[in-house]
Every structure is written in C-alpha cells, then in structure tokens.
Amino acid sequence: MKTFNGTAFAKLNLYLGVRGLRPDGYHELETVFQAVDLCDLVSLSLHRQGGVSLRCNLPYLPTDHRNLAVKAANAFFQASGIENPGLHINIKKVIPVGAGMAGGSTDAACVLRLLNRAFGMPLCEKKLAATALSLGADVPFCLHGGTALARGVGEKLQSQRPMPPCFLVVGKPGFSVATKDAFALYDNRPGGEPSTAAAVLKGLEEGDLAAIAGGLHNDLEAPVSRRYRLVGRLRTSLLDSGALGARMTGSGSAVFGIFEDREQAEAAAGRLRRLCRDVFVTVPLPERCWGKCEE
Ligand code: ATP
Secondary structure, eight states, X not given: OEEEEEEEEEEEEEEEEEEEEOTTSOEEEEEEEEEEEEEEEEEEEEESSSXXXXXXXXXXXXXXXXXXXXXXXXXXXXXHTOOOOEEEEEEEOXXXXXXXXXXXXXXXXXXXXXXXXXXXXXXOXXXXXXXXXXXXXXXXXXXXXXXXXXXETTTEEEEOOOOOSOEEEEEEOSSOOOHHHHHHHHHTSSOOOOOOSHHHHHHHHHTOHHHHHHXXXXXXXXXXXXXXXXXXXXXXXXXXXXXXXXXXXTTSSOEEEEESOHHHHHHHHHHHTXXXXXXEEEOBOOBTOOOGGGO
16 A cells, blocks of 8 residues: 655635636636645555545545545546556645635645656646646646636636745634635626736735735625625724735635734734634745645
8 A cells, every 4th residue: 555645735816806707607717826835634545446535534525526636536547547546535624615715626636646646647737737627727726836827717827926925814704605606696796896916916026015915806705795794804804903905715705814924913813713713824835835745
C-alpha cells in the first residue's frame, strides 16, 4: 500500500463580476481568485484493487460518488485510461462547507494532482486542466493556486503578481448559501451598476495593498446580503475593526477582511467570533505552493 498526502487550499475572491447568462444556463464571470493557506488535509492510499472509497471527518458530507474528491478520482482514471486500481481517500475538512471558499473544488484538485504524481504524470497540464474543468468552474484555479484573473465560467486563467503580504480574517455564518441560490438572488435583483476588476488588478500590479482592498467587489454580495443580513453585519464588523477592505467571497456565505497587521487581524477575529463561530486568520499564498508534505 502506498500513501500520498496533500494540502488542499481554500480561495477567496478579491473581485467577482457577473458578465451574463450563457445559453447553457451558466453565468459568465470575471473574477480575481486568491489562494489562502487555510486548507483541508487529503491523503490517498493506493491498493491493488477495490474501487474508490472515501472517509471524511464531517459526517454530513457525502462519501460516495457525490463527493467531489471521488468524482475527481473517477475522472482521473477515465482521462488517463488507468484501470481503476483501489483507492482510499481520507479528508480532514478544515475549510468551512458552503462558504464560497471552494472547499469541495480544492479537494478535487488535490486528488487530481496527487493521483497524477502517484501514477508518473500520465496527464499533461492541459489535460489535467480540462479534467479539472469537467468537475467544476473553480477546480482549474485550485490546481493553479496563487493569484489569478479568471474569465468564462472560471476556466480562462491569467496569473497575476502575488498579493502583498497581509492577514485575511474570514468569518463564516452558521448557514451556507448554495451557489445556485446566490445566482438566483442575483438574477432577481432590482438592477445595479456594472462593476469592473480594474482597481484590484491595478493594485496587484503595483503591489499596493490599500488599492487592492479599496477595489474589492462582489456582484453577488448585495443580493445575498439583502436576504442574509448577517453577511452585511460581518462586513461592517471587519471594517469597524480597521480592515482596509472587506467583502463576501464567491457565492457566500463567508466574508473576509484585509489587514496589514497581525495583531489588528487577531483582534478583529475576536470581535467577529461574537457574531459567528467559524472565524479564521489566514494569509495569501503564491502559485504552486502545495506545502512541505507534498514535496
Ligand atoms: P464554491 O466556492 O466552489 O462555490 P463552496 O465553498 O461554496 O463552493 P463547498 O464547500 O465546496 O461550497 O460545498 C458545496 C457542496 O458540495 C456542499 O453541499 C457539499 O455537500 C458538496 N461537496 C461534495 N464534496 C465535497 C467536499 N469534498 N468538500 C466539501 N463539500 C463537498
């Protein structure tokens, strides 16, 4: 039996703009992703036979083919033509579920990466990215990591200069917002101005943290926070605690704030804990940073 351990990092959206609805029902997006060091721990053990099985520390997550990590393993075996050997996946979830932090997508990306390594790289980067996209819009970025502008349904990725060092305080309310519900709220919103990623991209290019924080935007935030008031209250709490900027990430329900200073970030996290239980202080990660245990 061989074991492979991996770290599956979460993401935040520094910018998320909806660009329209495609005929297939997917929304075209423009988004700036940032990988952060909050991570799930994924371990794979390979056996001679036996199919794919999964164990997870969260009893309410599916452990069968509905789990994105199992889907990723099946997609890998199909794309590589490797006869399904026997694979057991163990996941220790740390990333909050249904938070807009790509928890399932990053587990899937981690499984793809580890399996490709375990079997001697049968999939080239292009094929690996295509397999990732077949699993979900956020999975290609989770393979990529770092800071990136994504277009389409999240698959056209352009690396950006790394985010300047900072502390990111994340609060996740006790409820989750399903991605399709967030888009339905957006589709039924009472109108709104078109937004742009320009300020965040310029801030990244110039390594200017205040400019990045000032440009944070998420088209889904107003419609989601009209329905879920706590989202707005978390954001206000972060700003009152001195965040340079604060926004909801992805389709919610988590909200994050940017801080220059660790002590200020820890104090803000303490205040946020009065409003929600899941609170994390995390930092941005550069591209292809998978943690020591994978090297
Ligand atoms: P995104 O940011 O990519 O829109 P999210 O962070 O909002 O996603 P997830 O945490 O990925 O949401 O969970 C969304 C749904 O996916 C949950 O309802 C959960 O049951 C399902 N799911 C399947 N596999 C996993 C997994 N490995 N980890 C977390 N959720 C999973």
